[in-house]
Amino acid sequence: MKKRITFISDTHNKHKQITEDLPGGDILLCAGDISSMGYEHEIKEFCAWFDKIKNYDHKIFIAGNHDWLFQRKPEVAKEIIDSYKTITYLQDEAVTLDGIKIYGSPWQPEFYSWAFNLPRNGEEISEKWEAIPADTDILITHGPAWGILDNILGHIDKLGCELLTERIQKIQPKIHLCGHIHTGRGHRYVNGTNHVNAAVLDERYTYMQDPITVDWDNETNKFEFIQF
Numbered sequence: 001m002k003k004r005i006t007f008i009s010d011t012h013n014k015h016k017q018i019t020e021d022l023p024g025g026d027i028l029l030c031a032g033d034i035s036s037m038g039y040e041h042e043i044k045e046f047c048a049w050f051d052k053i054k055n056y057d058h059k060i061f062i063a064g065n066h067d068w069l070f071q072r073k074p075e076v077a078k079e080i081i082d083s084y085k086t087i088t089y090l091q092d093e094a095v096t097l098d099g100i101k102i103y104g105s106p107w108q109p110e111f112y113s114w115a116f117n118l119p120r121n122g123e124e125i126s127e128k129w130e131a132i133p134a135d136t137d138i139l140i141t142h143g144p145a146w147g148i149l150d151n152i153l154g155h156i157d158k159l160g161c162e163l164l165t166e167r168i169q170k171i172q173p174k175i176h177l178c179g180h181i182h183t184g185r186g187h188r189y190v191n192g193t194n195h196v197n198a199a200v201l202d203e204r205y206t207y208m209q210d211p212i213t214v215d216w217d218n219e220t221n222k223f224e225f226i227q228f
Contacts, residue, residue: 009179024055032064065114
């Protein structure tokens with residue numbers, strides 16, 4: 001069974017700039033950082049835009065480290081999301097669409113003083129990753145796995161999560177979608193998993209990187225790139 005999927009991440013309030021570059025399909029997935037600071041009005045504006053996109057059957061997103069409202073006032077964020085019937089928000093939970101299990105989680109190793117930080121290689125973040133179901137087909141996390149699409153241009157340090165890499169290697173989801181590291185944008189196939197960093201802004205927060213759209217065969221796990 002083939003699905004046309006568009007991947008985006010790190011729109012940082014510039015979501016309207018990408019509207020014309022969304023070709024439509026079965027599923028639109030966003031890996032977080034939809035805002036600058038997670039203010040309530042920013043989350044409302046993103047959700048209103050996301051809701052108005054009509055050329056996808058399903059639209060799913062998670063929060064990122066900039067999206068503070070989801071951590072500080074989750075009840076307010078939930079009220080905003082619940083006012084829309086066409087979008088799904090995932091936070092350490094799964095949804096199944098046409099037999100495809102999609103799991104989303106916003107956590108990351110400590111990154112300055114942003115939202116959804118947990119100590120690197122600590123017990124808390126390990127528990128978050130252990131909670132990912134073993135039968136997950138598509139995993140969405142805001143940050144990348146360690147060593148995969150996680151380098152800032154010009155720096156040698158890898159910023160992904162080592163424990164996330166271990167969990168992915170163990171359960172081998174067919175797709176792992178992330179963002180967070182803008183210059184990590186791209187695709188890599190590693191040990192049975194299609195890793196996609198779908199950040200659409202560059203390090204200067206300019207819209208320079210297209211949404212990534214694929215026709216995905218969920219039986220063979222092959223990508224046919226429609227837009228890259």
